[in-house]
Amino acid sequence: MYKQVNLSDKIYYVGVNDRRTALFENMWPLDRGVSYNSYVIDDEKVAIIDTVEAGHFEKWIAKVRAILKGRKVDYLVVNHMEPDHSGAIRILTELYPDMEIVGNKKTLPMIEGYYGINSNFKEVKEGDSIDLGSNKLTFYTVPMVHWPESMVCMEESNNILFSSDAFGSFGTLDGGIFDDELDFEHYVDEMRRYYSNIVGKYGNPVQKALKKLGGLDIKMIAPSHGPIYRENIARMIDMYDQWSRYEGEEGVVVAYASMYGNTEEMAEVAARAVAEYGIKNVRVYDVSKTHISHIISDVFKYKGIILGSPTYSNELHPNMEAFVMKLQHLGVVNRYFGVLGSFTWAGASVKKLNAVGENLNWEAIAEAVEEKHALKEGKYDACWQLGKAMAEKLIAER
Structure with a gap:
């Protein structure tokens, strides 16, 4: 029937x-x-x-x-x-x-x-x-x-x-x-x-x-x-x-990969600064856990994006590499951009993430932050300043 x-x-x-x-x-x-x-x-x-x-x-x-x-x-x-x-x-x-x-x-x-x-x-x-x-x-x-x-x-x-x-x-x-x-x-x-x-x-x-x-x-x-x-x-x-038209709303996607929690900590610091300086729409994603389709959806929604990755065999973390390859394939433009990264003996992830932003013509809002080993006070402050700069950039558009 x-x-x-x-x-x-x-x-x-x-x-x-x-x-x-x-x-x-x-x-x-x-x-x-x-x-x-x-x-x-x-x-x-x-x-x-x-x-x-x-x-x-x-x-x-x-x-x-x-x-x-x-x-x-x-x-x-x-x-x-x-x-x-x-x-x-x-x-x-x-x-x-x-x-x-x-x-x-x-x-x-x-x-x-x-x-x-x-x-x-x-x-x-x-x-x-x-x-x-x-x-x-x-x-x-x-x-x-x-x-x-x-x-x-x-x-x-x-x-x-x-x-x-x-x-x-x-x-x-x-x-x-x-x-x-x-x-x-x-x-x-x-x-x-x-x-x-x-x-x-x-x-x-x-x-x-x-x-x-x-x-x-x-x-x-x-x-x-x-x-x-x-x-x-x-x-x-x-x-x-x-x-x-890739016209994002006020908000920030913080997407990171982390093997032992050091890059994750950097991402958390930046996200906290973004929120403390007045941006309510902040979405933090571990690219190794959340399927990239959900993260990409929010990248289309929000104007700001902060990417973080450890260096893995002189490359990006594989899951972050897959994510940014998809972003470049989609050709998302008109975004404000920040980069975080960590390494143990030789850094490469920050350079590669910066190249992603350059390829997509994203506007960098602050110097990239790269830490050797665990997060320490100097780079903690740099992560905070990166998050603050992102918030201020978005607020200036109101």
Whole structure:
């Protein structure tokens, strides 16, 4: 049995929740699960907008069939080719062999490459439309948000934007599906973690997509993960605008690696100074314990970042090295930056962390602090002064 979920008179949500998968893309922890959102338009012609991850096909197709009641599917719109959205394409074509697969010129070769399907294609270009009866879909490409074939489609009668991975979020839909049915604030951190880790590298393409879609009269945003927005549309777009411009809020992320506690102590001193001089949003993370996706999410949120690492075999601590490599891959810019480090016989970590800031064009707020062996009074004061300088830099922007 299935009680249908309407976006409008003839448009339905047919998504599924995944509370079992531990890692998204085999990398990002899904502590609160994830939803795979799919939609059916049951008009004079039938269109399905994206499918779901293949392991959830049975749950999904049961919802589709409950709506269609034996009707055939005329179109499958493929907004995005990642397998968590396209995974059911092959079996769906077997169930509905006359169905046309709708995609752009970059989508269609991927369908053949992934699934060996090379017929019943309908290629759409920027601004093309498909009439379904009382509903009409118009297509817009949004390349590199976050794959080259990514596109969105607008249902013109109800002003619903089917946005694919754009405006998506980690987290299952626990009863509420629309944003006005649930605690929106509960999802904000997972929205940012999703954006920063999955889409975050592509700030410029996101900015171009926001400008392209900015002239549309959007009444609802229906993404491929997370809540459907009909109340917080402006806020969601504003958050995407802020994140894609790497515009941080007042606050500091202190991220460190430490083998024996010496670098950790340096990080604690700096964090205490940041707080004592007036910054309330301070987040301290041990990169060996907290998954980097959570730290990256806060790096996208806050303007200041202090990094600390011991020297390990003349390199950074391996977990810090992995973290800063990801930061450089994402290309996060417009940050204030401080560095701490310790060593036993030869120091290298401070130099390497400084190079990270230089590569990203971050603004150093004080001289880096490097201690040999355990933290002593002179370097304790230097760590304190580094934290103070970070706080003063942020406060000056108020």
